[in-house]
Amino acid sequence: MIPSINYAILTDALNALKSGNFRHCESLGFTLDEMNALNQLSLDELFTVSQAAAPFLAVNVHHDVLRHLLSHARQEYLQLQQINRAIRLGGSIALLNQYYGLTSNETCLRRRLLGVSVPYGRPPEPDEETDAEIWRQWQKCRVGNLQSPNALIAMMIVTEALLPMAEGLSLTTVWKRITLCEKESAKRRASHAR
Structure with missing residues (x-):
């Protein structure tokens, strides 16, 4: 056993004991007698035990849990x-709230972290x-459900494709135009179906 792991586990267990979290120590495998003994260790004794080469x-690696955590971390990334x-x-505050649930404060903070400044006022109509x-x-990458993450990804693709020809075009403008056109298209289909 690597001594630093011994030290990390012992300090974790001691922190749990000091805060009264005995269940955490039990989950690590410590018995009540061992918890009492750990709780009474001096700093020198803790150092000696943590540096011991004896395991x-x-x-143990819980492979299913690890796979799930890795998959979840990848999705989050x-x-x-x-x-x-x-x-x-x-992307506007409203757009980021709708698709990702971000608040206005979270959006503003992320903009600052990315160095993105947003012009004041309404964006110009295309x-x-x-x-x-x-x-x-x-129409080339259309997604049926406009509320889905895949629809937003398709709208980002449209925005990126049009940026060279339409300077200042934003994802928000593309989102609003597509949403409006889809509503008008649905109304036309509904009126023709009657």
């Missing part, structure tokens, strides 16, 4: 990357050519 602790991408593309191009690009 008094077994480490990918979501954070998507949030940062949306912010860099000019001209007719840009508006038509937004719709054409959307």
Whole structure:
């Protein structure tokens, strides 16, 4: 056993004992007698026990739990990357709240951390050519459920594709235009179905 692991486990157990968290010590495998003995150790005794080469602790890997944690960490990382991408593309507070549940404070903090500044006032409406191009690009990667994360990813793709030709175009503008066009398209389909 590596001595530093002994030390880490012993200090963790002692911290738990000092705060009255006996269940944590039990979960580590310590008996009540061992907890009492640990609680009475002097600093020198703790150092001696923690530096002992004799293994008094077994480490087990719970493979299913580890796989789940790794998968969850990966999903969290990918979501954070998507949030940062949306912010860099000019995602508004409302957009980030709808798709990721971020509050206005969280969005503002993330913007500052990324060095993204947002111009004051309403963003300019796209001209007719840009508006038509937004719709054409959307048709290439359209997602049926506009509330889904996949729809937002598709909208980011549209925004990135149009940025070279439409300077100042933001993800928020693309989101609003696509949402409006989808509503109008649904109304037309409904009126034709009658």
